[in-house]
Amino acid sequence: MALPLVRLASLDPVRGFVAVGRRMSITLAAQDLCLTQSAVSRQVQALEQMLGVALLKRGHRTVSFTPEGERLFRAADSAVQQLQDVFELLSQSKQRRPVTITASIGVASLWLLPRLGRLQQRHPGIDVRFAATDKPLDLQAEGVDLGIRYAPVARAPAGAQRLFEEAIVPVAHPSLAVTQLDAGTLARHVLLEFDGARRPFLQWRDHLGSVGLADAPVRSIVRFNQYDQVIQAALAGQGIALGRVPLVGPLLAEGRLAAIGPDTNGRATDYGYWLYQADEHPRDDVRAVAAWIASEAKSAEAPGTAGL
Numbered sequence: 001m002a003l004p005l006v007r008l009a010s011l012d013p014v015r016g017f018v019a020v021g022r023r024m025s026i027t028l029a030a031q032d033l034c035l036t037q038s039a040v041s042r043q044v045q046a047l048e049q050m051l052g053v054a055l056l057k058r059g060h061r062t063v064s065f066t067p068e069g070e071r072l073f074r075a076a077d078s079a080v081q082q083l084q085d086v087f088e089l090l091s092q093s094k095q096r097r098p099v100t101i102t103a104s105i106g107v108a109s110l111w112l113l114p115r116l117g118r119l120q121q122r123h124p125g126i127d128v129r130f131a132a133t134d135k136p137l138d139l140q141a142e143g144v145d146l147g148i149r150y151a152p153v154a155r156a157p158a159g160a161q162r163l164f165e166e167a168i169v170p171v172a173h174p175s176l177a178v179t180q181l182d183a184g185t186l187a188r189h190v191l192l193e194f195d196g197a198r199r200p201f202l203q204w205r206d207h208l209g210s211v212g213l214a215d216a217p218v219r220s221i222v223r224f225n226q227y228d229q230v231i232q233a234a235l236a237g238q239g240i241a242l243g244r245v246p247l248v249g250p251l252l253a254e255g256r257l258a259a260i261g262p263d264t265n266g267r268a269t270d271y272g273y274w275l276y277q278a279d280e281h282p283r284d285d286v287r288a289v290a291a292w293i294a295s296e297a298k299s300a301e302a303p304g305t306a307g308l
Helices: 011-023 026-033 037-051 067-092 105-122 183-188 204-210 227-235 245-253 284-301
Strands: 056-059 062-065 099-103 128-132 146-152 161-172 191-194 221-224 240-244 267-277
Touching: 011 026, 011 037, 011 067, 026 037, 062 067, 099 105, 099 284, 105 128, 105 146, 105 227, 105 245, 105 284, 146 284, 161 245, 161 284, 191 227, 221 227, 227 240, 227 245, 240 245, 267 284
Parallel strands: 099 128, 099 146, 191 221, 191 240
Antiparallel strands: 056 062, 146 267, 161 240, 161 267
16 A cells, blocks of 8 residues: 555655765765755755665765665656656746757858758747757757767767768868969968868868878968868968868858869768757657758758758
8 A cells, every 4th residue: 555645755855865866976966956965964864764764875975875775766766857857848838948959160150050040931930049069969968959960971870860961172262363272372372270170081181182282382271179260261361271061052152262173062071960859759849940951951962052
């Protein structure tokens, strides 16, 4: 027979115990609950006194479960998590929840943001939040709905949809009047380089080697730790950059940048851009934004509309 409701422990001691169990630390649990360590300790002790059993083994700056504590934690953690989920759902029902998208800083600034107006026109009732970071995020852990990951096929997120492939082409502002990449061009113009995570096709040394210019002297190289800074410098006429065609396509189409060399489609790589989502069955607004991103990517790869 179930324990009468009147004899059930109040939520505060149970919440304190669950917080300690999730962190295996009274100090961290206190931070999570915005309480003092002594207050959390008292909550756990009150629960132990009520049940008449020890729930935690306390060591020097360490805690661990007793067998009874582990059994209670499994049940209490599940129940508290359900309460958290329901409380969140009910509290959000009164306000519009934004669709959160994460992407690298370069993808966010060069590909997503220029298209934001079209998303707002198509879905004016959807709020969007961007989380631009070059660090891949665990979507569920970070509360993010959609992500665009830059990765080779072998490391694409499970269940991800390919948006477009990576391709590289040298680009410069039209005012520099650079039409080909040769020894003379390298001697006259500054090279702009992304000094981020190692990507062979984004480093000038590798690119020059692939086009037979490995031994050609270069005037100088200016390096940036964000890719969008590389492109901003190119737009300002400060040198030649290695353009990632999916990202600089609109700038090429508008004539703000010019591709250098005969192959304006760029040198293909084994990397691509992948769309993935936190939930297998997302909300309607998340599905709508995901479909919009996919349609924009398809439009960008259509013949004659690259980057538009």
